[in-house]
Amino acid sequence: AQSVTQLDSQVPVFEEAPVELRCNYSSSVSVYLFWYVQYPNQGLQLLLKYLSGSTLVESINGFEAEFNKSQTSFHLRKPSVHISDTAEYFCAVTDGGATNKLIFGTGTLLAVQP
Amino acid sequence: DGGITQSPKYLFRKEGQNVTLSCEQNLNHDAMYWYRQDPGQGLRLIYYSQIVNDFQKGDIAEGYSVSREKKESFPLTVTSAQKNPTAFYLCASSIQGNRNYGYTFGSGTRLTVV
Numbered sequence: 001a002q003s004v005t006q007l008d009s010q011v012p013v014f015e016e017a018p019v020e021l022r023c024n025y026s027s028s029v030s031v032y033l034f035w036y037v038q039y040p041n042q043g044l045q046l047l048l049k050y051l052s053g054s055t056l057v058e059s060i061n062g063f064e065a066e067f068n069k070s071q072t073s074f075h076l077r078k079p080s081v082h083i084s085d086t087a088e089y090f091c092a093v094t095d096g097g098a099t100n101k102l103i104f105g106t107g108t109l110l111a112v113q114p
Numbered sequence: 115d116g117g118i119t120q121s122p123k124y125l126f127r128k129e130g131q132n133v134t135l136s137c138e139q140n141l142n143h144d145a146m147y148w149y150r151q152d153p154g155q156g157l158r159l160i161y162y163s164q165i166v167n168d169f170q171k172g173d174i175a176e177g178y179s180v181s182r183e184k185k186e187s188f189p190l191t192v193t194s195a196q197k198n199p200t201a202f203y204l205c206a207s208s209i210q211g212n213r214n215y216g217y218t219f220g221s222g223t224r225l226t227v228v
Contacts, residue, residue: 009154034216043120043204043219044157051214090156092216100145100213106156 002027002095006105014113015083021076021108023065023091033074034092034102035065044090050074061085086112116141120205120220126228127192127199135190135223137205144210146188147217150174151202160203163188164210192225200227 003026013019025031032051036044048059055067065076074091088109092102118139127133137146145164149157159172163182177196182188188207192199202224206217 032213032216036219041202041222041224043118043221044206044217045219046216049214049216094213100208100211100215101147101159101162102217104157106154 002031002093002103004091004093004103004105006091006108008108009106010109010111012111012113013081016080018079019077019081019110021089021091021110023074023076023105025072025074025091025093027072027093032094033065033067035059035063035074035076036090036092036104038088038090038107040087047076047089081110081112083112083114085110118205118207118218118220120203120223122223123221125223125225127225129227130194132191132193133225135192135203135205135225137188137190137220138186139188139205139207139218139220140186141207141218142185143207143218144185145208146182147206147208148172148178148180148188148190149204149206151204151222157204160190199225201225 005024034049035047037047038044048057050057050067058064063078088107090107091105095101121136147162148160158174161180163169179191204222205220208217209215
């Protein structure tokens with residue numbers, strides 16, 4: 001069965017510093033990959049997704065993620081974070097079955113400090 | 115604008131009571147999902163439905179029940195059999211069979227047992 005691993009439960013970082021949130025998935029079959037962001041007491045919002053084509057995908061607020069098939073990874077990066085980026089980030093992958101159910105990681109709390 | 119509406123935002127339940135969480139969408143999505151979120155545990159799937167009048171158990175269905183009488187609505191009942199119901203509950207929807215779409219989430223309901 002497909003699984004997603006986010007090894008870091010919390011990542012503290014200073015404002016304007018770069019950050020990388022790690023995500024690894026288990027399946028070698030064709031997958032679609034997603035990053036979602038959750039602000040306190042809110043639902044999840046789609047940040048970016050990889051479907052096919054270019055392995056580097058970008059969001060409108062400066063985040064990017066690179067699909068690495070050989071390492072089964074989809075790490076999220078931002079070169080310079082802001083206080084407003086403080087949130088929980090979830091990596092997700094399609095389950096590979098007949099439905100399009102998503103399998104979610106346990107989340108990484110990005111804590112940006114001034 | 116289309117979206118998912120969850121109500122109420124906050125809900126308090128006495129022990130032994132059943133409560134129902136509402137989830138309504140106007141996106142014309144076939145598939146709908148209920149997740150439970152606890153700190154440090156990510157999202158755990160409770161129930162999902164791919165079509166009206168049909169639904170399947172997720173990973174933690176015990177103590178919960180759902181119905182899907184209309185395409186737009188997927189209410190979740192937390193029964194007295196659920197021993198630890200205090201959590202944040204998220205509803206989501208997606209286009210059935212479309213793996214590149216991902217999910218749209220509601221803003222969540224926080225349930226507290228008093």
